[in-house]
Amino acid sequence: MVWLFYLAAAVALFCTVMVITRLNAVHALLYMVMALLSLALIFFLLGAPFIAALEVIVYAGAIMVLFVFVIMMLNIGPQSVDQERRWFNLSTWRGLVFIAGILLIELIIALRLGFPEPLDVTEVTPHQVSLSLFGPYLLGVELASMLLLAGLVGAYHLGRREQERPKK
Amino acid sequence: MTLQDLRPLLPLLVLSAAIVTVMLVIAFKRDHRLTFALTLIGLVLSLAALPLASSGLPRTVTPLVVIDGFALFYIALVLAASLVVVIFSFSYLEKVAGNREEYYLLMMLATLGAVVLVVSNHFVSFFIGLETLSISLYTLIAYTRFERQRIEAAIKYLVLAAAASSFLLFGMALAYLVYGTMQFDQMSSPSNFSAADSALLTVGLAMLMVGIGFKLALVPFHMWAPDVYQGAPAPVTAFVATVSKGGIIALMLRLFAFVPLTLGSNLWNVFALIAILSMLAGNVLAVVQSNVKRILAYSSIAHFGYLLVAFLASNALSISSMTFYLVVYIITSLIAFGVITVLSHPQKEFEELEDYRGLFRQQRRPAIFLGLALLSLASLPPTGGLVGKIFLAAAGVESSLWLLLAALVIGSVIGVFYYLRVAITIFRQPEEESAVWTAPRLTPLAEVTLVLLSLGLIILGIFPAPLINLIEAVAARLG
Numbered sequence: 001m002v003w004l005f006y007l008a009a010a011v012a013l014f015c016t017v018m019v020i021t022r023l024n025a026v027h028a029l030l031y032m033v034m035a036l037l038s039l040a041l042i043f044f045l046l047g048a049p050f051i052a053a054l055e056v057i058v059y060a061g062a063i064m065v066l067f068v069f070v071i072m073m074l075n076i077g078p079q080s081v082d083q084e085r086r087w088f089n090l091s092t093w094r095g096l097v098f099i100a101g102i103l104l105i106e107l108i109i110a111l112r113l114g115f116p117e118p119l120d121v122t123e124v125t126p127h128q129v130s131l132s133l134f135g136p137y138l139l140g141v142e143l144a145s146m147l148l149l150a151g152l153v154g155a156y157h158l159g160r161r162e163q164e165r166p167k168k
Numbered sequence: 169m170t171l172q173d174l175r176p177l178l179p180l181l182v183l184s185a186a187i188v189t190v191m192l193v194i195a196f197k198r199d200h201r202l203t204f205a206l207t208l209i210g211l212v213l214s215l216a217a218l219p220l221a222s223s224g225l226p227r228t229v230t231p232l233v234v235i236d237g238f239a240l241f242y243i244a245l246v247l248a249a250s251l252v253v254v255i256f257s258f259s260y261l262e263k264v265a266g267n268r269e270e271y272y273l274l275m276m277l278a279t280l281g282a283v284v285l286v287v288s289n290h291f292v293s294f295f296i297g298l299e300t301l302s303i304s305l306y307t308l309i310a311y312t313r314f315e316r317q318r319i320e321a322a323i324k325y326l327v328l329a330a331a332a333s334s335f336l337l338f339g340m341a342l343a344y345l346v347y348g349t350m351q352f353d354q355m356s357s358p359s360n361f362s363a364a365d366s367a368l369l370t371v372g373l374a375m376l377m378v379g380i381g382f383k384l385a386l387v388p389f390h391m392w393a394p395d396v397y398q399g400a401p402a403p404v405t406a407f408v409a410t411v412s413k414g415g416i417i418a419l420m421l422r423l424f425a426f427v428p429l430t431l432g433s434n435l436w437n438v439f440a441l442i443a444i445l446s447m448l449a450g451n452v453l454a455v456v457q458s459n460v461k462r463i464l465a466y467s468s469i470a471h472f473g474y475l476l477v478a479f480l481a482s483n484a485l486s487i488s489s490m491t492f493y494l495v496v497y498i499i500t501s502l503i504a505f506g507v508i509t510v511l512s513h514p515q516k517e518f519e520e521l522e523d524y525r526g527l528f529r530q531q532r533r534p535a536i537f538l539g540l541a542l543l544s545l546a547s548l549p550p551t552g553g554l555v556g557k558i559f560l561a562a563a564g565v566e567s568s569l570w571l572l573l574a575a576l577v578i579g580s581v582i583g584v585f586y587y588l589r590v591a592i593t594i595f596r597q598p599e600e601e602s603a604v605w606t607a608p609r610l611t612p613l614a615e616v617t618l619v620l621l622s623l624g625l626i627i628l629g630i631f632p633a634p635l636i637n638l639i640e641a642v643a644a645r646l647g
Contacts, residue, residue: 140292143284146184146187149191150281150300150303153273153277153307154274154303154304
């Protein structure tokens with residue numbers, strides 16, 4: 001069953017290459033979502049179902065929401081609706097659906113067969129994850145909050161409306 | 169983790185409390201002076217907490233953090249350097265239009281990141297500390313965000329730092345694969361290393377070195393340094409040159425105290441090549457620059473190449489000579505960038521070599537401070553630079569690294585040329601048209617700080633023994 005891993009890894013690599021070679025930002029984002037989903041599958045195969053679920057919820061989920069926001073805020077009007085209808089044909093989405101299909105089939109196989117020999121891994125449960133986060137890694141969690149604070153303050157400062165532009 | 173563990177952590181706790189306080193105060197009342205004062209108080213209190221933290225050491229607080237004499241010494245260095253940068257920033261920020269308060273918040277967060285690097289004993293705290301430092305720096309570099317070159321510098325730093333971080337993570341993963349632990353003090357190589365294991369470890373450590381080399385701007389990972397040094401606001405450049413690099417050096421010393429780097433191994437040879445390239449390329453490229461911030465950027469590349477000579481010697485003198493040199497380098501850089509900061513305006517930085525022409529006639533004291541810093545960078549007496557360089561070379565001689573020492577000597581000779589070129593420019597007759605430049609006023613606090621730093625630099629040059637003894641005492645614990 002080790003081929004499940006290699007297949008998921010190949011999908012992840014392919015999608016990542018597609019992310020950095022697409023010229024259209026939205027296409028790149030879609031491939032990035034696929035790459036994150038395949039990473040989630042790899043985590044699942046390695047015996048970390050909790051991390052896999054987080055990967056799907058936080059990364060794939062959050063990025064999808066961001067992407068929807070971008071579409072909502074940038075392309076408004078009947079013109080763009082028309083354009084989107086033209087984009088929404090078979091040739092645009094069959095590639096991604098094919099990749100997602102591979103991952104889905106892999107997930108079903110893995111769920112039905114369990115973890116056979118070559119991938120004989122110990123499963124890490126959410127309980128164990130939270131124990132280590134509140135035990136040895138407590139300081140890491142606290143420091144990560146400081147890291148997020150730095151990112152938040154930075155985004156606030158750089159993203160603020162430009163009122164105080166110096167007069168030339 | 170118990171209550172007793174909190175005591176050694178006091179400097180970090182005080183700094184974090186200061187960060188939260190400053191953030192809340194900004195939310196309720198925006199006031200530049202108030203924020204500045206609170207930042208100073210926070211950093212001073214954190215420094216004052218160091219003696220309180222120093223009982224019952226060394227102490228491992230959770231697997232992530234270790235507090236020992238070495239860590240406390242470097243925390244003091246990082247906090248003091250950060251304090252000096254904050255003092256210099258005040259008059260610069262007064263001239264910035266728009267919000268100034270977040271600057272101090274980010275400065276403290278970046279300092280916290282450097283402190284975490286200094287105390288980290290684990291890949292997780294290493295990475296979190298490094299990212300806290302980097303993410304704060306992205307914004308700090310672009311802080312006066314309507315100058316084009318700030319944004320350009322910040323984007324360059326962001327892209328390259330992200331690439332370096334991914335190398336670092338991969339390197340950590342490989343080292344973890346071989347050692348089976350992410351804790352530095354448990355990374356002792358087992359005797360039954362297979363060939364595959366040691367190959368994996370070599371690749372992993374080389375990737376770690378890419379991440380570290382990027383932060384230290386060693387050749388060939390130095391591309392960002394000149395642009396970021398030039399593009400960032402002058403006080404932020406001072407921070408990048410001192411606090412950021414000091415934290416990384418402390419981490420590197422701690423990591424490689426446990427992970428062996430044997431003389432003559434493949435990895436050692438790669439490091440030696442990096443050191444030689446840094447010393448030569450840094451100095452040669454500095455000669456052709458006409459911008460003082462760029463000159464200092466290339467000079468920092470060379471100086472960290474010198475540091476690597478002692479690092480590669482890996483003998484009894486290594487850690488103490490590197491630490492001593494780093495202290496001298498940080499003091500010197502703070503003086504040089506401090507003078508640039510106090511003379512600069514956010515929209516027109518005082519950075520072109522031509523600007524410095526005749527500085528001595530217009531502004532006696534800053535010119536003397538800058539001249540002293542240049543003497544120290546060129547390792548000329550009576551400054552600490554000379555003692556530091558001799559100390560580094562002694563570590564190299566001890567392990568008979570003649571090729572590296574030759575590069576050090578050649579680099580230093582080239583260095584003297586361009587440092588003295590700047591120094592001579594300062595003392596030259598000003599041209600007629602340069603008289604339009606109006607000299608800004610030095611704040612008393614900045615002036616006192618510059619005087620103290622200069623005195624410190626001269627004292628280290630004449631009477632270095634007390635500091636060397638202190639460093640040897642704290643370094644003995646490591647490794």
